[in-house]
Amino acid sequence: MTSTAQPTVPEGRKAHPDHLGHVIFITAAAAMGGFLFGYDSSVINGAVEAIRDRYDVGSAVLAQVIAVALIGCAIGAATAGRIADRIGRIRVMQIASVLFTISAVGSALPFSLWDLAFWRVIGGFAIGMASVIGPAYIAEVSPSAYRGRLGSFQQAAIVIGIAISQLVNWGILNVAGGQRATLAGLEAWQWMLGVMVVPAILYGLLSFAIPESPRYLISVGKVDRAKEVLSEVEGHTVNLDTRVVEIQDAMRREHKSSFKDLLGSKMGFLPIVWVGIGLSVFQQLVGINVAFYYSSTLWQSVGINPESSFFYSFTTSIINIVGTVIAMLFVDRIGRRPLALIGSAGMAIALALEAWAFSAKTAAGTLPATEGVVALIAAHVFVLFFALSWGVVVWVFLGEMFPNKIRAAALGVAASAQWIANWAITASFPSLSDWNLSGTYVIYTVFALLSIPFVLKYVKETKGKALEEMG
Secondary structure, X not given: OOOOOOOOOOOOOOOOHHHHHHHHHHHHHHXXXXXXXXXXXXXHHHOHHHHHHHHOOOHHHHHHHHHOHHHHHHHHHHHHHHHHHHHOHHHHHHHHHHHHHHHHHHHHOOOOHXXXXXXXXXXXXXXXXXXXXHXXXXXXXXXXXXXXXXXXXXXXXXXXXXXXXXXXXXXXXXXXXXXXXXXXXXXXXXXXXXXXXXXXXHHHHHHOOOOOXXXXXXXXXXXXXXXXXXXXXXXXXXXXXXXHXXXXXXXXXXXXXOHHHHEOOOOOEOHHHHHHHHHHHHHHHOOHHHHHHOHHHHHHHOOOOHHHHHHHHHXXXXXXXXXXXXXXXXXXXXXXHHHHHHHHHHHHHHHHHHHHHHOOOOOOOOOOHHHXXXXXXXXXXXXXXXXXXXXXXXHHHHHHOOOHHHHHHHHHHHHHHHHHHHHHHHHHHHHHHHHHHHHXXXXXXXHHHHHHHHHHHHOOOOOOOOHHHOO
């Protein structure tokens, strides 16, 4: 993320105005992977209750079907970088596009519950690949003067994907008249999962319209083609020979960090690695993905009709976009730690209010009018404070806080911890909510409160520091 002030860069290093539009197109095309990341992650929200009803399964089994995609996410994220180094960034995008398409078709036409779970894993693999290849490609093709702002396209695409998935779900529900109502031979929930085939195919088509990364081209000896791409994205005023030499020098200087580099003498990992793991885990343990995977189910469980529950899922997604924009505007102005602390405090208050409201749930499974309004407002406030803080700053921290020598490996471990924590919350929520919905939100409130002393004691501000200063 960058501030709105124009960075100062050497003459000739800015993109020529005639080329900036082309660079934005390239970046937006690559960010379609982020859109699909958000879309596929949250579209299941609209199908949860229909899947429960169709296959007559309990909360524990249902949770595993919803959460199983995260296994694929972890595998896809862990392998995407290595695959991209061997066959190129564009080919990885195309593979992810095919996997998204296969997952959409398979999920819409499952033969059984376990069949559906398999297609969810395939989609998760595509999500993991997209989560890695999008930011990497954008960073490698962006002119230095615009890299921060162009890099934010990925996060923006993710939150827009979440919002569009909820809007599509709501639209299909209203057209069909119910989650299990039939529309052109398929139940509404099947259409919800299948519509993703449209952006998936678009992502694949766009990948044929954008160039390969100059860095990858140089790594495989295609220097002339790399110069052509550099000319496309940085303009004719750039000395192409000099840029190629700079990239080659940077690649030679890189240290290929390994897991062994992360080990310390006392606690297994180095302290800084534990801080990164802590940030990742706290980001998930406040229960944010309940809002994106289960919100329709949540609202229906307290007596709100399906149409309204789908609408509220959409409105929280819009709030998520608003909060993300706020974070992008302020992360470089007021710093990462202040935003994290503001977010933690706001989330704790909102979650506590939700816990209070859900404690009034009646035997009939509804909320009194006052508690119902409080629950709805608090849910939106929770998403807002998460989005303007932990939703963005954790990724900024993870990209900046580690020393150069261990950055890649440490980021991989922290990201893996995030997927594991995501899985834990996603897999446990249905059973926990059956046990005690209010108590579940008390647990999330406690984690939001604990994140405050964690940030105050262990997390150092990285605003305004060069990456070489981290250590």
